[in-house]
Structures are given as C-alpha cells and as structure tokens.
Amino acid sequence: MFLINCPYCGERDQSEFSCGGEAHIVRPKQPTELSDDEWAEYLFMRKNIKGVQFERWNHAHGCRKWFNMVRDTSNDKIHAVYKMGEKPPVE
C-alpha cells in the first residue's frame, strides 16, 4: 500500500488514489488525419515496463486532481510526482 505524495495535498494513503495508466500519451490534435494504424497506436498500445515507468494518477478520493508519477514497478519505489503539464524529471 503506497504512500503517495499528491502534489496538491501531500502524503496520502494509496486507497485515496486511482491509477490512470501510462503517462505522456498525448491525444492527437488531428485524429481525422491519422491512418488506422496510427490511431490504433494511440488508442491501444501501452508499455508495461518492469522498472521505471511514467504513470498517470488521480487523487480520486481527495482533491480529484490528475498528476504524474514515476514509479519503479519492480520494487514500487516512487521516484517523483509532478503536476500535469510539468516536464518529467530526468533520471
């Protein structure tokens, strides 16, 4: 059970949050101009890394804000949390 440092509220129990999958996948600005393959790449393809992964999290039972998190999936170590729109930290 993680202790997650919400960028707006501070440290809270994992049970207050929900995970929204891989981060930094930007919705295409002009979807109509994409081929089926390109659209499918955006729509379906997600990484499932053993190791350091960038994830979207939502403080669902708190401030309801979305933010990003860098987590090592092999040991659940949370390396960083940062607000939407902010640049991911360089390792």
Next chain:
Amino acid sequence: MTKYRVNKTKHVDQTKTVSFDFDGKSYHGFEGDTLASALLSNGVHLVGRSFKYHRPRGIMSCGSEEPNAICQINEDTDLTEPNVRATEIELYEGLKASSQNCWPSVNFDIGGINNFISPFIPAGFYYKTFMWPKSFWKKIYEPLIRWSAGLGKSPTKPDPELYDHKHVHCDVLIIGGGISGIIASKIAAKNNFKTILIEDKNILGGSTIFQKNENYKINDKYSGEWIYEEIAELKKLDNLTIKTRTSLAAYHSYNYLLAKENISDHLPLDKRNGGIRQRLWKIRADKVIVATGAIERPLVFNNNDRPGIMLSNSVKKYLDFYGVSCGFNNVIFTNNDSAYETAVSLKEKGISVVIIDIRKKSNSKIVKNAEQLGVKIYWNSTVVNTFGLRKINSIEIMNLSEDGSNVVGDKNRINCDCLALSGGWTPMVHMHTQSGGKLDFREIDQTFIPNEINKNHINVGSCNGDFELEKIINNTNKKVKNFLKVSETEFDNTSVLNSKELDKRNIWLLPNYISEGKCKSFIDFQNDSTAKDIKLALREGFKSIEHVKRYTTTGMATDQGKLSNMHALGIVADTAGVKMGTLGTTTFRPPFTPLTFGSIVGRSVGNFFDITRKTSIHEWHIQNDAKFENVGQWKRPWYYPINEEGLHDAVQRESKAARDSAGILDASTLGKIDIQGTDASEFLNRVYTNAWSKLGIGKCRYGLMLNEDGMVYDDGVTTRLGENHYLMTTTTGGAANVLSKLEDYLQTEWPELDVYLTSVTDHYSTASICGPNSKKILTKIFPNKDFSDDAFPHMSYQNAKIDEINCRIMRISFTGELSYEINIESKFGKSLWEKCIEAGKEFKITPYGTETMHLLRAEKGFIIVGQDTDGTMTPIDLQMDWIVSKKKYDFIGKRSLYRSDTIREDRKQLVGLLTDDPNEILEEGAQIVSDIRKKPVEMIGHVTSSYFSPNLNKSIALAVVKSGKKLKGQKLIVPMENKNINVTVSESVFLDKENKRINA
C-alpha cells in the same frame, strides 16, 4: 496436579484450575496454560492424524509453527472455528476442542490404511492417479479425497461476533516483544518516538522470560529476571503502546502493516458479552523494527514424526514456562549447542535426559555444564529409527562416518518417552521479505538472513541471525541507535554471560542403513511430504524450488512450511549438487498466520457492507408499498404493487396508466453535472457526438457520449441554463464515472478550456410526470405558467416557483409521452412529489417504478446504456447515425467510428424482435440463431430487452444481431431449453413512430 506438572512457574497459576474437553474427554489445566501445555500436562501427546497417510501425530512445538496440533474448537456452536493451533490458543473454562483430520477417532483411524500403502502414494500421486477416467472425478475421486483429507469444518451459521478495524500512525513500530524487541522499544520510547510494540503472545519477554540458568546472565542477574525488570520499566513509558495477543499479518510497501489483535478469544464463551472479538490494526509506521525471532528446525531422519517427538526449545518452554515435563525419559537429538539448554533445565529438575549429538565434539560452556550435571552424550551419532505406535517408546542410533554421509558400526537401542529435536535455527525473515527485502545466505549455519536496503526498516535479534545473547543485546542496541539516530546509553555497557556458540554440523537428510526408498523421513509434517518425495520430484525433472514445492505440496499447508521450507531447500541443493544459497527461497506471502474472515471484513457486514443511497422521496415510496431495486448504490422504486399484485401485473397497470392518463417517476437518481465556464459549449461539442454550439438558452438536447474507441459510454439530456451554464444529466449508474472521465479530459488534454464541473446529483430531486394529462397537472401546480406548446415547447426548460421555492421545469421525455421533469432542491423533494400526487389525483396519476420506465422506453425503442449496450456498440450499431455529427471536426471517439473494425457491416446491430406468438415473452440474454440444424449452431446475437407491452397488447423485444440492419422482416430463432421460439426482425421503434404523442 498431574504427574507431568513438575515445576511451579510464575506464568501458570496452579491455584486456578480450568476444565476443558478434548475429543470428548474432560481434563484440567491451569490459568496461563495453552491447550497444548494443558494436554501435555495430562500426558496427551497424540492430537491428530497426518493429512495423507493418517499417521498418528503429536504436539511438536509451542507456537505458530505447529504443524500437527490443529484443532476444531467449540464444535456445534456458532463460534466454532477450524484450524486452530493448540499451541496458540489460551486455555479457558469450558473450552471444547477436537482433533481434525481423523475419523472415527484419533486412536483408531481408518485412513491410517494409507500408511501401509504409502509406497504407492509418492509425490504427485494425486495428480497422476486421479486423472482418469474424467467422469470419475466429480462422483468418486473428489468426494473420496475430500472425505479422507478434511481440514476442519466451517461454521454453518453467520458469525455472531463483532470485528473491528483501527487505523493508526506511529513513528516506530516494533514487531515482537522478545529481548531485542524490548530493548528496541525502550530506546525508541525513551527518546520521544511515538512507539507501538506488538507481540503475539499474551506476555512479553519471548524465550528469555523463562530463562533461569547460571549459563545466561545479564548484569549478573539471570536473564529471565533481568528482562522481567526491563518489562516493568517499559510499561511505565509514556510514548509506548504495548499490544499483546496481536500478531502481525502482513507487511506491505511503504511501511503499511496489518496486525490482528485477539481481544476475547482467550475468554470463556459466557464471558465475552458480545464485545469485539478481534481488531485488525492498519498501521502506517515511519520506521519499523522487526524482532520476530527464530524458529527451531527439526531434524530429518527415518520415522521422525511420532507423537512424543518435539522441538527441543519447545520442550524447554513447556518445562520452564508452563511447568510441564513432556517426558520422564528424554532423549535430545541435536546438531548444535542450544539443545544443551534444554538438557540442563531437565537435569536440574531431576528429569532423565541423554543427548545424541551429530557433532564430533563441542567445547562451549553449556556443553561442559551438561556433562558436569552427568548428562550422557553420544557424539558423532544419529538416530536411524524410532518406535512406538501412538507415542514414541524407543529409538535406534548409530555412529556417523567421518564425512557424515553414512552410518557405521552397530545399532544401539535407547528407550525414551520424548525425543527433542534441535536442528539449529531459522530466522523468521517473513516480515522482511514481505516488505520487499532480499535475503543473504550464511554458510556457517545454513541460514537466510536479511539483507537490508530499505532505509525505513531494520531487523534485530535472532530474526537477523543473531543467536547468542551478547550478540543479540549488543547488535540490537547498536542498530536501533543508528536507525533512530539517538545517543541512548542505557544498554551500552550491559555485561552478558553467554555459554553457547554458533557451532553446528549441518546434515539436511541424516544417513541411514535402511535404503532411502524405505525411509519415511518427513519434511512437511502437515502435508506429509518426505525427503523421498523431494528427490522424486527432482528425478522427474522439476528444478525450480517453486515447482518442487507445488509438486510435492511441501510448505503448502496451513503452517506455510515454517518448519519444512529450509530442509526442502537443503535437500534439493544437496541432491542437485548446488549451493543452497544459489537456489533462493520460496516466496513468503501474507498472512504470516491465518486471518479470520471476520477480521478482514471488520464492520463492513449487513447494512454496513455498502453505502445505501436514498432519494428525498424514499419515505413516500415505502409508505406506498414500493418494491425497490438496487441501481448502483441507489434504492430505486421498482414497482408499486396494489394489494396482491405481482411484478407483471403491477407493471402492466402502471404502463397503461402512464400512456392513458398520467404517471409519475422519481428520477432524482439520474446523475447531474453542473457545467460552467466560457468554454462550456466547446467542451460539450468535444464530449458529445452531436453539435452543441447552436443550442439556445433555455433549450434541452439529448446527447450521446462515446469512449475514445467509439463505443457508447453514456447518454442523457443536457439543458442550457445560460450563456455559459449547462446542466448535464447522466445515467444513474454512470454518474461518477462520467464526471471523472470529463475531469480527466479537462485536466489533462484540454487544460486551456475554461470549464468547471460540479456534481449536483444529490442537490436536486426530480419528479417526472408523463402522459396525456400531464400538462393539466402541471397547470394545476403552476397556475401562473403558460404550458401551451408555443410558450413551452418540447425540449425546453423554464424556471418556476412553488410556494416561493425555486424549481426548474424541463419538458423532456424518455417515454415518448408528453412529459415534464420538475427539479427542486432535495430538501423539498418529498413535498413537491406529494403536491404532484395531490394535483394528479383527479387524473388517477399513477406512480411507476424502473420496470415500467424500462418498458415504456422500449416501446419507443429508446436504448438504455448498459442494458442494450455493453461497451462494444457504436452509435452506428445502435442505428443512431442521426446523432453523430458529420460536420464536427472532432469529438471523443470520432476517429474510431471509421476504423476497419467499426465499419464492418456484419457487426452486431440493434433491432427489434417480434415473437410469432404475441403472447410469448423472450428472456433477456437469450441467444439468437438463424439456422438451428447446422452444427455447431452459430449464435448471431442476443436479446437485450424484452417485455409484454400492454399498450400494443403484444410481446416486444430489443436485440443485437449480426448484420441486423439487413435482416428486417426475416425469421430468426431463439432456442430455449425446452423449445425454439420463432421471431421476426422488426424496427426497433414499436409505438408512435411519428412522435405524435409528445405533443398530444
């Protein structure tokens, strides 16, 4: 006092007799006993039969590692509990316990016949034998195996007791109240850390508390006396919470731990007073100090499982803590020094003991002391066999060869009534590994010890591999001070007298003159797996320890292999010729000891299982005999039976009334989202499939929302309340998800939009009045309002007042009838509703529930998201092309609507179905086929909604069918269990295709 109670101790009050039953026979013990110590004090060793061979088994240990003494307690009461370890349950007046896994009795057991055919039950026997023929499994093999196996009985009635959860935070959590846990707690609490100490036994002090021996002294006191004083001082500290009878169940990441506190399990049943039985502590600790100790290892040799064969340290605890001698003619079989403590204790009480030591010699002080006391020691020897049917009566020993790989010389028979085993110690690293910690292998005594990398927890004492007293004290002191960064000096100069050394001769499987195939050398006592089984698994090609474990079931019983895992690993390593440290261990999973379901669930039972949401009109529904339906967490009126009406009759009546005169529905549960901001119109354009920019203020529009994959996600009517202000409605079940999906897009994809979302579902109550007389009823309620079609057209909204209370009236319809929805602040919901009923009386206004609502909308072919759709339906599949804007450049899901898969013409599409027999009602979910003769029969769709329509006087249904759009007018078949129903594909709109009734 029984003859086995040889010693008076301060832990058992021999003035307070406690009577109890075991296997139907009455016995006496004392306050302070466990069931196991009380049984042993009565000379009872035989307490069960083994799982596979039904061999007689006795009490082996004194703690949670116990594999044999597993009981059913208080059978035939609501409080009965299986799989209770006799070594852990505290004795109380009237306790009734019985052995598990033996029928008809522990002394005569039919399954024991397996023992004689055991050559035929090797590892994997069940997998190999009971596979064929397949038809035998259900009727013969499974009942047979279950009957002969049986691990206790579940209670048949609901648990009458209360359970509780408690969330706590602390600076330092210490797990284990033995000597190192006590030192750690004292250092932490003295230095102003908010500290919690948990201990699974009912008193602190671990195995030091009963140590009264010249060989072990701290500051010139017996170690047992020293710790007694330490505990007394500890209890005075302010920052410390001590929780005894509390066992750690799980250690999760980020120092989140679960511990189960037993509050009333040690009390007689009539003294429990309906209080809380167990409490699950959910602890978030800044720092964790693990001091869980170590478990003594047995030794693996032929017939090492008879009643009377026990662990050496347990024999000592029964003697020095409970005052019970497990035998009067003891043999101790060891490979290390610690068994000599037991020998000295026995000898000092005048009880006969000899030692078989596989080592060639030892020079430690404790060994010298035992020799001085006249204990006979057989060096370089091993036990090769044991005898005695229901209890051990003698053993055979032989000398070991120089390298320990074989036995030499003559057999020597020794009589005994108790054989105490000491194979060294296994640190309890469960907590460390559960938390994600890794292990290192220590060659000298073949143990896995913690490799600490997590900076927020440490291991101290014997769970860290420190087994000698001065190491335990000094290392604990040093480590805890470093960990907490304090300069506490109390334990810095503790003088310690220690008499044993870490000198050990480790032989995982002891050699024998009897061939390996004929030896029964048990590793896992509870699951009956032997050294032979492990070797067989290796011969059959299993290499990974995880596979060997599963194939042989070693370590998979309720004790989770606390006594067996290391020997299994050791024998695998020896046989495969690899170093044990390279094998790794099997995974230690929570819970450490079994948890009750009650403690996991806590108070979340019955009415507290989930939140119940009720509308403000709920009381009225109850008074009017509504039957309720659960929709998400909401209780919604399902139908309102009159007199003895059933569902069908009530719904037929309600549906007819709604179309013939007037009906009223509580629509308060629909999700409502208030949308404001200068970009609100643009936002709606992006989230709905249709266009919103041109919707006038005061107008309503139906919208369909897709997922990015093009599949229908939700629908509802949204009203434009002002230039930059909308009120969106969602489905009842989808409300929360829609809001978070919209928030997600706003926050992450379109942060530039000026839009604010607020859930107002609970803020407003909604009465929906429909039917040809609804306009007249509204006119009565709002006499000053003009309800003419020109002044108040369909799909528009107006503000109004009732008794000075503001409300909103939307003229929208989900039934196809002329219909109005009145929204009012929730606290006025019930009085609004009552006003509507009063005004509608002369028109026989009929309250209707969800079932009638579903029927009425089905007559009109309106979909219900989640009933007629299932996350695989596009708007095109639903024949709702009209709502998908061709002009809009983009909206959520648009691009997916022309992927190669979504434009397939043979997708399942929504159609109507009419049964050839108009009185035949299809079952929702029924499969649809076109050709019943061609095998395999192809399922081309299924029924999603089906009703008997009283307004059309025939059965109607909605269904999704492959290429349904092209099949209009075609005959299909709905095959049911006893008949095939013939149906014809129709339009999905059955009533009023011209939409005349909306303006009736």
